[in-house]
Amino acid sequence: MNDLDDDALMAELRRIAAEVDPVPLSVVEAARAAIATRHLDHELAELVADSADAGSGLLFEAVRGPGVAESRLLTFDGGGVQVDVDLAPTGGGLRVIGQFTGPVTECAVERGDGGALELAVDELGRFVADDVSPGPLRLRYRSEIGQLVRTAWLVP
Incomplete structure (x- = not known):
């Protein structure tokens, strides 16, 4: 296998994983909240x-x-x-x-x-x-x- 085949395989695996087991909305919202609070020490x-x-x-x-x-x-x-x-x-x-x-x-x-x-x-x-x-x-x-x-x- 060459690198191109590896990249295509990984892209297909990501697509399947996103379709079968998507990231829960609560996890996405928590990630956004974490980014918004990155300056809490200020x-x-x-x-x-x-x-x-x-x-x-x-x-x-x-x-x-x-x-x-x-x-x-x-x-x-x-x-x-x-x-x-x-x-x-x-x-x-x-x-x-x-x-x-x-x-x-x-x-x-x-x-x-x-x-x-x-x-x-x-x-x-x-x-x-x-x-x-x-x-x-x-x-x-x-x-x-x-x-x-x-x-x-x-x-x-």
């Missing part, structure tokens, strides 16, 4: 404030001024660190400005397409990311004690 930062919530618009305009309503202010708390984030549309992208109130050792903006933009955090805990691609994003950071924290996905 803490999810709690959303403390969001300028998009009803009732916060008046304070937002009083602080930022009228006509800046496209910008969105968010505050998250997680890993012993609080972070304030300003999401502002710029041309075809998004500007992300933030400040941590607590020490962090790394920071990144993760995009929905799987990419990530590593950010420098200054000595006061501030960071800026310009021209972030439009679409879902979240913030990832590591607290000084080593806890990896992520925010929920945001759709600006």
Whole structure:
């Protein structure tokens, strides 16, 4: 027998096994759930404030001024660190400005397409990311004690 015959035989055996004894739906669902929870060791930062919530618009305009309503202010708390984030549309992208109130050792903006933009955090805990691609994003950071924290996905 050659390799081609072996491959054809294996394909036929897989087809027969799938027909006679298919994988139970509960096993497929459990596998999907396991993949979805692969980052359980990461803490999810709690959303403390969001300028998009009803009732916060008046304070937002009083602080930022009228006509800046496209910008969105968010505050998250997680890993012993609080972070304030300003999401502002710029041309075809998004500007992300933030400040941590607590020490962090790394920071990144993760995009929905799987990419990530590593950010420098200054000595006061501030960071800026310009021209972030439009679409879902979240913030990832590591607290000084080593806890990896992520925010929920945001759709600006």
